[in-house]
Amino acid sequence: xxxxxxxxxxxxxxxxxxxxxxxxxxxxxxxxxxxxxxxxxxxxxxxxxxxxxxxxxxxxxxxxxxxxxxxxxxxxxxxxxxxxxxxxxxxxxxxxxxxxxxxxxxxxxxxxxxxxxxxxxxxxxxxxxxxxxxxxxxxxxxxxxxxx
Amino acid sequence: xxxxxxxxxxxxxxxxxxxxxxxxxxxxxxxxxxxxxxxxxxxxxxxxxxxxxxxxxxxxxxxxxxxxxxxxxxxxxxxxxxxxxxxxxxxxxxxxxxxxxxxxxxxxxxxxxxxxxxxxxxxxxxxxxxxxxxxxxxxxxxxxxxxxxxxxxxxxxxxxxxxxxxxxxxxxxxxxxxxxxxxxxxxxxxxxxxxxxxxxxxxxxxxxxxxxxxxxxxxxxxxxxxxxxxxxxxxxxxxxxxxxxxxxxxxxxxxxxxxxxxxxxxxxxxxxxxxxxxxxxxxxxxxxxxxxxxxxxxxxxxxxxxxxxxxxxxxxxxxxxxxxxxxxxxxxxxxxxx
Ligand code: SF4
Ligand code: SF4
Numbered sequence: 001x002x003x004x005x006x007x008x009x010x011x012x013x014x015x016x017x018x019x020x021x022x023x024x025x026x027x028x029x030x031x032x033x034x035x036x037x038x039x040x041x042x043x044x045x046x047x048x049x050x051x052x053x054x055x056x057x058x059x060x061x062x063x064x065x066x067x068x069x070x071x072x073x074x075x076x077x078x079x080x081x082x083x084x085x086x087x088x089x090x091x092x093x094x095x096x097x098x099x100x101x102x103x104x105x106x107x108x109x110x111x112x113x114x115x116x117x118x119x120x121x122x123x124x125x126x127x128x129x130x131x132x133x134x135x136x137x138x139x140x141x142x143x144x145x146x147x148x
Numbered sequence: 149x150x151x152x153x154x155x156x157x158x159x160x161x162x163x164x165x166x167x168x169x170x171x172x173x174x175x176x177x178x179x180x181x182x183x184x185x186x187x188x189x190x191x192x193x194x195x196x197x198x199x200x201x202x203x204x205x206x207x208x209x210x211x212x213x214x215x216x217x218x219x220x221x222x223x224x225x226x227x228x229x230x231x232x233x234x235x236x237x238x239x240x241x242x243x244x245x246x247x248x249x250x251x252x253x254x255x256x257x258x259x260x261x262x263x264x265x266x267x268x269x270x271x272x273x274x275x276x277x278x279x280x281x282x283x284x285x286x287x288x289x290x291x292x293x294x295x296x297x298x299x300x301x302x303x304x305x306x307x308x309x310x311x312x313x314x315x316x317x318x319x320x321x322x323x324x325x326x327x328x329x330x331x332x333x334x335x336x337x338x339x340x341x342x343x344x345x346x347x348x349x350x351x352x353x354x355x356x357x358x359x360x361x362x363x364x365x366x367x368x369x370x371x372x373x374x375x376x377x378x379x380x381x382x383x384x385x386x387x388x389x390x391x392x393x394x395x396x397x398x399x400x401x402x403x404x405x406x407x408x409x410x411x412x413x414x415x416x417x418x419x420x421x422x423x424x425x426x427x428x429x430x431x432x433x434x435x436x437x438x439x440x441x442x443x444x445x446x447x448x449x450x451x452x453x454x455x456x457x458x459x460x461x462x463x464x465x466x467x468x469x470x471x472x473x474x475x476x477x478x479x480x481x482x483x484x485x486x
Contacts, residue, residue: 055474133479
């Protein structure tokens, strides 16, 4: 049996969490290599399309990491991310994707300890959920689509 | 009408061949053609309609007998769910110079695409067994194994996933709407007949959001913050004011305009049948993000109340486009719960 190594896509705000990941590196702390980081200008920039596209392209989990409430460089981009995530999780549930596959959290530039911890937690969580298999995009006579 | 009488002189020689076909559809798109009324008679006078199951007795073989590219244009409405629909779409694609997706189902999967929230086995079971008005002890499913072991009952495939037309064959342009306004159907036909075809992939309608052409837009505020959404039966609403401003969900800001705001004029908020604007990959995600941004508080309890006031986000955001969305529908439960 092959071990399931999940793919986690992380959208990290360049003002805080991304700095935190850098700080982890400088402090020679390691976090699981399952995380593929995409730097964004603000967690509020994360369009729900980005999250869905990540799942479609093979992510088993998605993290959005922004600045703590009250510390957003653009005042309330992180609160927008919070509002968007609240509804997106509900939608994911309807689409058969467990809510825990999407995690929004706050990481300040110096909090590399927290970053290492929550990425580890996310990897464990997604490992326990198993690989995500979306509905196939194909179809038709020339594909191996299930038929009845 | 002048444009059509002009056409008569244009096409005095050989009449262009036209075909219409329905796949997984409700028939409403066919209505949008019949609603052309007298103009339909004019169009029929200048064209040769070679295939139209809703109105003519032409068969598969009649289309198959035509040379490739012999049909000038074919309008296909409905999504693709069954093998014979795919076969028809491929045949018509081969025989037609122009293939036009007619209506939301052909364009985006449409309402029938909502079936992608369920597995095909559940759907068939529901339709042929569980429905309270069905009494069917033999339990024969037209797509399954025959109960006496006599093999497959039906020959034709029932696909696991509903797909929009362009996942199967190349589509030249799209007439959006559920159903499209007859004026837009006419515009699509005139484009073909007058040989002024739009660039490949064009979606007829406007390139701006519906709000731009909505008669209620005067009262759409610059910024809007809401504690929660109300449903129409819960509040007394103003029949002329912007729905969103009244806390009633309207998808106009994330929907392509060009429908003449028919629903808005009939006191119904927009549900998105014209699909997303150019460059938007996933219509539901766009509706989600603009509605979420209206929440007036990020406090967990307030946010919960706000989210609860959208009871069925999937059905609302993807009423017409689930089959064309990034997720395509519900993930495979069997595979995900091991
Ligand atoms: S687009 Fe609407 S009117 Fe046309 S077939 Fe689909 S459901 Fe019916
Ligand atoms: S939100 Fe709806 S009612 Fe308001 S202007 Fe836009 S389309 Fe019209």
